[in-house]
Amino acid sequence: MIPVANGFRFNWNSDGKYTVSTLKKLLESKAPKPHSDVQINWSKVIPLKIRCFIWRVLMNRIPVAANLEVRGIKVETDMCPLCNKEKETCDHLLIRYEVAIEARSWIFKWCGILLTTFNKVTDFIRFVIS
Known part of the structure; x- marks a missing residue:
């Protein structure tokens, strides 16, 4: 104006x-442009903070090293500080990090879901909403 x-x-x-x-x-x-083309029907049954977190993941707005660097924020290293095996990205932290894999396998076993391997957050979300 x-x-x-x-x-x-x-x-x-x-x-x-x-x-x-x-x-x-x-x-x-x-x-911001979405991290993926995943379309979600935002159910009110899912708590708001979970919906907001999923939205932030899909918009690639989680403050991991890779995203901070893109925004011009200096980080000491782009490696994951938890395992130091891979670059810290949303996909690594939420899908490929060994603790995330173990937690997901416990949850899948508890729910009686066949364990499935994922490489990306979007693959996991597509699996969950299908």
Whole structure:
């Protein structure tokens, strides 16, 4: 918005008038690009903080070393500080890290689900929602 005599001019619209749809398009164009193309039906049964975490994972907004570096934040090393075997990414921390694998196998066994191997967070989420 640009201040003008007797009001403001909305410079993202050709006629200078504010519309909700123009603002929505502007915000969507500035929004971070998703980590994946996974479409989720956001069930209200799932607690809000879990839904927010899943959304942050899909938007690649978890503050792991790889994401911090992309945002210009200096990190001492990009290796996972927990195992020092692989670069710290969402996929590593949540899927390939040995503790995550072990926790997932316990949960799958408890639920009577056949143990499945995943390499990416999106593969796991697709499995869960299918």
